[in-house]
Amino acid sequence: xxxxxRFFCRLYVxxxxxxxxxxxxxxxxxxxxxxxxxxxxxxxTQLGLPGETLAKNVRVELLxxxxxxxxxxxxxxxxxxxxxLVAVPVEAGSGLQVTPAEGITDAGxxxxxxxxxxxxxxxxxxxVFCADNPEIRK
Numbered sequence: 208x209x210x211x212x213r214f215f216c217r218l219y220v221x222x223x224x225x226x227x228x229x230x231x232x233x234x235x236x237x238x239x240x241x242x243x244x245x246x247x248x249x250x251x252t253q254l255g256l257p258g259e260t261l262a263k264n265v266r267v268e269l270l271x272x273x274x275x276x277x278x279x280x281x282x283x284x285x286x287x288x289x290x291x292l293v294a295v296p297v298e299a300g301s302g303l304q305v306t307p308a309e310g311i312t313d314a315g316x317x318x319x320x321x322x323x324x325x326x327x328x329x330x331x332x333x334x335v336f337c338a339d340n341p342e343i344r345k
Contacts, residue, residue, distance in 0.1 A: 240271035242287055242337055245345035248317065257326050258302075266319040267292065267335050267345060269312050286316025291338035294320055298332070301325040305333065 248266040255261055269292060270284035290312045296303035302325030310318045318335075325331050336344035 240274070240285055240287055242269055242290060242340055242343050243272040243284060244270050245292070245335055245337075245343060246270065247345060253322075255324050257324055257328055260321060260323045264319045264321050265294075265333070266317055267294075269316045269318070269337070269343075286312075286314075288312055288314050288316060290316075292318045292335060293338050294318075294333055294335045296325075296331065297334050301327065301331050303331045303333070309338065 245267050248268050249263060253261050253263070253265070269287045269290055271287050273282045273284050275282040291309060292312060293309045294305045295308060296305070304323040304325075306321050306323070308320070310320065312318050322333070334344060336342075
């Protein structure tokens with residue numbers, strides 16, 4: 208093989224192949240993720256008058272269990288897409304209403320819903336949980 212072809216292969220092709228292998232799949236979420244926790248993306252406390260619909264929708268994010276990093280890194284949780292979440296009032300008689308009460312998480316693991324406060328004064332709480340894993344809740 209002529210010198211110029213060998214030089215070209217070593218200089219351009221081999222590093223290109225190595226770079227493609229090294230960076231393939233860097234931003235892909237691993238398969239087989241298991242849900243671990245639901246976190247609130249909106250402030251925990253929202254204020255309003257009885258019977259009022261909150262101006263901002265409530266948004267929660269579903270995260271997976273921590274996936275170990277490459278080469279023994281500490282790893283990180285990933286957002287989970289396509290998981291059914293349910294939002295219900297903690298006290299059924301409070302009059303608190305959630306729309307939609309059930310939904311599927313998007314590509315970022317988010318589920319967003321609007322809240323209409325009940326007719327009584329005082330604190331009102333929501334319970335958000337996975338439809339398939341009720342023990343995972345916020």
